[in-house]
Amino acid sequence: xxxxxxxxxxxxxxxxxxxxxxxxxxxxxxxxxxxxxxxxxxxxxxxxxxxxxxxxxxxxxxxxxxxxxxxxxxxxxxxxxxxxxxxxxxxxxxxxxxxxxxxxxxxxxxxxxxxxxxxxxxxxxxxxxxxxxxxxxxxxxxxxxxxxxxxxxx
Amino acid sequence: xxxxxxxxxxxxxxxxxxxxxxxxxxxxxxxxxxxxxxxxxxxxxxxxxxxxxxxxxxxxxxxxxxxxxxxxxxxxxxxxxxxxxxxxxxxxxxxxxxxxxxxxxxxxxxxxxxxxxxxxxxxxxxxxxxxxxxxxxxxxxxxxxxxxxxxxxxxxxxxxxx
Numbered sequence: 001x002x003x004x005x006x007x008x009x010x011x012x013x014x015x016x017x018x019x020x021x022x023x024x025x026x027x028x029x030x031x032x033x034x035x036x037x038x039x040x041x042x043x044x045x046x047x048x049x050x051x052x053x054x055x056x057x058x059x060x061x062x063x064x065x066x067x068x069x070x071x072x073x074x075x076x077x078x079x080x081x082x083x084x085x086x087x088x089x090x091x092x093x094x095x096x097x098x099x100x101x102x103x104x105x106x107x108x109x110x111x112x113x114x115x116x117x118x119x120x121x122x123x124x125x126x127x128x129x130x131x132x133x134x135x136x137x138x139x140x141x142x143x144x145x146x147x148x149x150x151x152x153x154x
Numbered sequence: 155x156x157x158x159x160x161x162x163x164x165x166x167x168x169x170x171x172x173x174x175x176x177x178x179x180x181x182x183x184x185x186x187x188x189x190x191x192x193x194x195x196x197x198x199x200x201x202x203x204x205x206x207x208x209x210x211x212x213x214x215x216x217x218x219x220x221x222x223x224x225x226x227x228x229x230x231x232x233x234x235x236x237x238x239x240x241x242x243x244x245x246x247x248x249x250x251x252x253x254x255x256x257x258x259x260x261x262x263x264x265x266x267x268x269x270x271x272x273x274x275x276x277x278x279x280x281x282x283x284x285x286x287x288x289x290x291x292x293x294x295x296x297x298x299x300x301x302x303x304x305x306x307x308x309x310x311x312x313x314x315x316x
Binding site: 032039041042 | 277
């Protein structure tokens with residue numbers, strides 16, 4: 001591998017190095033953001049730097065480098081791109097929904113209450129404060145009754 | 155006949171493509187094996203009874219992909235500046251966006267787009283009242299975000315999927 005890398009012409013080595021450095025820099029920035037940003041919902045944005053443009057740069061560099069070295073198109077990095085795009089939202093949504101569920105159960109005032117508790121008012125403002133009284137049937141089925149009660153009491 | 159043997163032609167074609175990419179070859183043997191595997195695997199989906207999809211408006215798909223790619227680069231830059239910068243007074247917050255789109259594939263694509271763009275995360279979706287809750291890292295005006303999501307993405311996705 002290292003001997004192969006030494007034979008790479010300069011015109012291919014420079015863009016590869018720049019792309020890898022840019023991708024790694026974005027991933028580092030994203031990790032730094034995990035430390036730097038203050039709330040959970042802010043922090044969840046930071047790693048997306050590494051999982052979008054960061055990994056994109058590294059994959060383009062990889063395709064370019066190995067296509068030059070092996071003198072044929074090397075494209076299977078495209079699969080990694082597709083799988084990243086499809087799977088990242090699942091993980092992020094799980095994390096965000098878990099945090100939202102916890103904050104609502106604890107009655108954290110910074111998160112929007114669950115609407116639909118009152119059928120007369122399907123979409124209240126996000127900073128709605130008190131959730132209105134409601135019939136239990138109006139609550140979405142996925143929300144256990146205990147959580148609904150806590151939201152209402154808070 | 156065609157519908158019976160190949161109920162999801164797009165999925166089968168995509169699986170065959172994945173097979174060939176993984177094997178890094180277009181030799182006849184790999185194509186044959188990939189085709190058999192793709193048809194067999196896509197027929198499993200019949201059991202799941204997934205709604206079918208028709209390839210339409212390829213130009214709109216290409217254009218939307220371009221818009222999303224540009225937006226990903228721009229928001230990477232913006233979020234990196236927020237993380238590394240010293241700007242004070244940034245507020246983040248939730249925005250609830252009413253949606254007109256109900257197609258599950260369209261919603262899935264919208265979730266991928268919103269999450270793949272740094273600075274916005276899809277948090278919660280309500281299929282009964284059809285709204286989505288997103289979290290925005292740099293929230294200046296909620297109305298602007300509602301307009302961005304609805305006009306830039308939802309309208310185009312509805313054009314493609316509905």
